[in-house]
Amino acid sequence: MTVGIVLVSHSAQLAAGLAEVAAQMAPNVAICPAGGLEDGAIGTSFDLIAAAIERADTGDGAILLYDLGSGYLTAETAVEFLEDEQRARVVIVDAPFVLAAVSASIAANVGSDLRGVVDAALQARTANGPGGVRSVDELV
Amino acid sequence: MTVGIVLVSHSAQLAAGLAEVAAQMAPNVAICPAGGLEDGAIGTSFDLIAAAIERADTGDGAILLYDLGSGYLTAETAVEFLEDEQRARVVIVDAPFVLAAVSASIAANVGSDLRGVVDAALQARTANGPGGVRSVDELV
Amino acid sequence: MSEADRTSCDAAGVVAGIRAVAATIAEHKVELTRLDRDIGDGDHGENMARGFTAVLAKLDAGEPDTPSAVLKLVASTLISTVGGAAGPLYGTAFLRASTAVKEATTLDPQAIVTALTAGRDGVVARGKAELEDKTMVDALTPAVNAARAAADAGGDVAAVLRAAANDAAMGAAATIPLQARKGRASYLGARSIGHQDPGATSTAYLLEALAAVAEKAP
Amino acid sequence: MSEADRTSCDAAGVVAGIRAVAATIAEHKVELTRLDRDIGDGDHGENMARGFTAVLAKLDAGEPDTPSAVLKLVASTLISTVGGAAGPLYGTAFLRASTAVKEATTLDPQAIVTALTAGRDGVVARGKAELEDKTMVDALTPAVNAARAAADAGGDVAAVLRAAANDAAMGAAATIPLQARKGRASYLGARSIGHQDPGATSTAYLLEALAAVAEKAP
Ligand SMILES: Nc1ncnc2c1ncn2[C@@H]1O[C@H](COP(=O)(O)OP(=O)(O)O)[C@@H](O)[C@H]1O
Ligand SMILES: Nc1ncnc2c1ncn2[C@@H]1O[C@H](COP(=O)(O)OP(=O)(O)O)[C@@H](O)[C@H]1O
Ligand SMILES: [Mg+2]
Ligand SMILES: [Mg+2]
Numbered sequence: 001m002t003v004g005i006v007l008v009s010h011s012a013q014l015a016a017g018l019a020e021v022a023a024q025m026a027p028n029v030a031i032c033p034a035g036g037l038e039d040g041a042i043g044t045s046f047d048l049i050a051a052a053i054e055r056a057d058t059g060d061g062a063i064l065l066y067d068l069g070s071g072y073l074t075a076e077t078a079v080e081f082l083e084d085e086q087r088a089r090v091v092i093v094d095a096p097f098v099l100a101a102v103s104a105s106i107a108a109n110v111g112s113d114l115r116g117v118v119d120a121a122l123q124a125r126t127a128n129g130p131g132g133v134r135s136v137d138e139l140v
Numbered sequence: 141m142t143v144g145i146v147l148v149s150h151s152a153q154l155a156a157g158l159a160e161v162a163a164q165m166a167p168n169v170a171i172c173p174a175g176g177l178e179d180g181a182i183g184t185s186f187d188l189i190a191a192a193i194e195r196a197d198t199g200d201g202a203i204l205l206y207d208l209g210s211g212y213l214t215a216e217t218a219v220e221f222l223e224d225e226q227r228a229r230v231v232i233v234d235a236p237f238v239l240a241a242v243s244a245s246i247a248a249n250v251g252s253d254l255r256g257v258v259d260a261a262l263q264a265r266t267a268n269g270p271g272g273v274r275s276v277d278e279l280v
Numbered sequence: 281m282s283e284a285d286r287t288s289c290d291a292a293g294v295v296a297g298i299r300a301v302a303a304t305i306a307e308h309k310v311e312l313t314r315l316d317r318d319i320g321d322g323d324h325g326e327n328m329a330r331g332f333t334a335v336l337a338k339l340d341a342g343e344p345d346t347p348s349a350v351l352k353l354v355a356s357t358l359i360s361t362v363g364g365a366a367g368p369l370y371g372t373a374f375l376r377a378s379t380a381v382k383e384a385t386t387l388d389p390q391a392i393v394t395a396l397t398a399g400r401d402g403v404v405a406r407g408k409a410e411l412e413d414k415t416m417v418d419a420l421t422p423a424v425n426a427a428r429a430a431a432d433a434g435g436d437v438a439a440v441l442r443a444a445a446n447d448a449a450m451g452a453a454a455t456i457p458l459q460a461r462k463g464r465a466s467y468l469g470a471r472s473i474g475h476q477d478p479g480a481t482s483t484a485y486l487l488e489a490l491a492a493v494a495e496k497a498p
Numbered sequence: 499m500s501e502a503d504r505t506s507c508d509a510a511g512v513v514a515g516i517r518a519v520a521a522t523i524a525e526h527k528v529e530l531t532r533l534d535r536d537i538g539d540g541d542h543g544e545n546m547a548r549g550f551t552a553v554l555a556k557l558d559a560g561e562p563d564t565p566s567a568v569l570k571l572v573a574s575t576l577i578s579t580v581g582g583a584a585g586p587l588y589g590t591a592f593l594r595a596s597t598a599v600k601e602a603t604t605l606d607p608q609a610i611v612t613a614l615t616a617g618r619d620g621v622v623a624r625g626k627a628e629l630e631d632k633t634m635v636d637a638l639t640p641a642v643n644a645a646r647a648a649a650d651a652g653g654d655v656a657a658v659l660r661a662a663a664n665d666a667a668m669g670a671a672a673t674i675p676l677q678a679r680k681g682r683a684s685y686l687g688a689r690s691i692g693h694q695d696p697g698a699t700s701t702a703y704l705l706e707a708l709a710a711v712a713e714k715a716p
């Protein structure tokens with residue numbers, strides 16, 4: 001079983017690049033970028049998100065991560081349009097986009113269930129970069 | 141005066157896509173992607189980061205944001221190689237990559253000084269996505 | 281409005297209204313984008329124009345024959361094509377409005393109020409904005425309240441939509457001194473003060489177009 | 499080692515050692531990448547091979563004439579070309595080692611210890627890893643300690659590097675039961691247990707190559 005990951009972004013490049021970085025440590029996971037509009041313009045696309053959910057959810061569920069607020073609105077709308085049965089296993093997670101994508105992909109890659117993958121994404125909220133906060137130390 | 145932004149990423153696409161999203165709300169800021177290796181492979185490049193710092197810092201300073209831990213190591217090394225005078229106005233900030241890039245770019249765009257831009261990036265650490273945390277509400 | 285008098289509005293009347301909205305949005309595209317450039321990402325005009333151009337194409341391909349079906353077509357098209365926050369927000373509004381008038385073959389003034397109320401509630405459910413967060417809700421809520429008052433006072437379709445449009449315009453103007461607390465403009469903090477919200481403005485134009493069409497009905 | 503006896507090592511000797519390191523890294527590229535696939539992003543072998551291939555090209559273009567200058571060339575080349583965490587880490591190690599032996603035209607056993615210690619301290623300064631965080635520090639620190647003991651006991655260059663290499667290999671093997679607390683492997687939490695750290699492994703190979711060259715010196 002593998003939980004899938006949908007990367008909702010305003011930019012096709014951003015979503016594709018993040019998918020490529022996350023895939024490095026999670027080769028067995030469906031990491032599905034849904035970035036930009038269908039013509040490549042900046043924005044979020046309901047149709048691309050819906051298609052990415054179909055690819056990501058192979059029966060074990062999927063999580064959606066998004067880059068910015070309006071991505072959440074489009075993602076939520078796409079999830080609401082799912083059939084009840086599928087909607088029950090598709091979860092939008094509000095967490096730092098890049099780190100959550102990597103962390104959730106790794107969790108999915110080792111076979112975590114939906115809850116485990118959501119938790120991995122949420123951990124990115126409190127994760128610290130290496131070396132702590134140089135900027136604060138120096139400027140305070 | 142405008143503080144510049146350097147986006148250190150393991151992926152050229154990710155950095156370029158984030159720069160394009162951040163530029164939407166900050167057309168007057170030097171938002172400089174430094175993603176991937178020089179041949180396009182995944183990784184972080186000291187030389188690309190050093191070059192991006194040169195473009196980003198036009199005298200008013202620059203902040204560096206990075207996607208993942210090893211990006212911090214390369215970014216820090218690049219900053220250490222700067223001349224003392226320039227290094228004093230170049231700051232690495234440990235903050236959620238995407239949201240911090242947007243938030244810091246906006247701050248720079250309205251003319252905030254280095255400290256203001258750093259603070260804007262740091263605010264991304266505690267920012268909440270719209271609608272709060274659907275996943276937690278539903279799964280707990 | 282076509283095939284109906286001023287006391288009710290059938291599917292063709294709703295289509296006429298939507299076509300007028302599309303024309304208005306096209307006309308104000310540059311202005312809406314300029315407003316969004318001040319406190320957003322500078323795409324609201326393009327987003328709305330893209331959405332309503334797609335709606336026109338859908339209507340040209342075949343007009344649905346109930347008000348509810350027209351509203352649903354608008355909803356799904358906006359959701360798929362707008363590309364910004366306005367897509368899911370207006371899309372949800374039209375979808376809720378469609379559901380709220382599901383059975384009706386014509387919309388009387390009370391049904392118009394029901395549709396507007398459901399639409400506004402849909403925007404709030406989607407975006408979680410409260411009054412004075414400097415969003416389209418600040419145009420929609422006064423519009424709903426004015427429409428209800430007009431309908432309760434016995435106003436016809438045109439009177440109800442005129443009341444809604446007027447108070448939406450006032451609500452949009454009243455966003456100028458507010459600080460944004462939702463959407464991209466909120467990233468600007470206090471710097472969002474002094475600018476009119478693009479979404480509230482497009483809401484006002486949308487209702488103005490509907491009112492104007494209703495007023496021209498025989 | 500060339501132009502020097504076993505009690506010291508000149509620039510050419512350091513170059514010979516670095517060339518041997520490059521050959522060893524090339525030989526173990528696939529293995530290092532496989533280790534990194536288990537608990538990382540599967541590029542450590544490619545990263546190191548890319549870096550040392552570039553170092554060889556630089557040396558072929560012209561060999562510096564002090565040990566410090568050789569180490570500095572290695573440092574800047576690795577920093578510019580490795581592309582992973584190992585780049586700034588090994589790069590900083592070689593840079594600190596270079597600075598630590600700045601004046602010497604040949605390195606005696608104590609200078610070798612000084613260089614190794616400075617290198618290890620550079621890795622720690624850069625990466626903030628502590629012992630048992632499951633990183634290259636777990637190979638470097640035992641290596642530094644063994645080298646110091648060997649030098650203090652009167653060992654020659656080969657003996658010092660042999661001691662370092664042996665304890666680095668043991669340190670690398672000892673990372674297997676550890677849980678990673680730094681670097682990408684830390685994302686795996688408890689699942690990083692049971693795998694040998696790629697960076698500790700490349701450190702052990704690096705020191706093994708240096709020891710072998712020193713042992714072959716006249
Ligand atoms: N959470 C929200 N609730 C209600 N309206 C919102 C919300 N977020 C944004 N808006 C409205 O959307 C408008 C911006 O629309 P648009 O420019 O199309 O989207 P985006 O901000 O994604 O580029 C804002 O002016 C505001 O009226
Ligand atoms: N903070 C750190 N301190 C010390 N060593 C580290 C640190 N982070 C990573 N490493 C070392 O780097 C190795 C991985 O190197 P490499 O694969 O080239 O980089 P990346 O992880 O960026 O792909 C790890 O096996 C570990 O030994
Ligand atoms: Mg906009
Ligand atoms: Mg937009």
Ligand SMILES: [Mg+2]
Binds near residue numbers: 534538539
């Ligand atoms: Mg690696």
Ligand SMILES: [Mg+2]
Binds near residue numbers: 182183539541582583
């Ligand atoms: Mg790597």
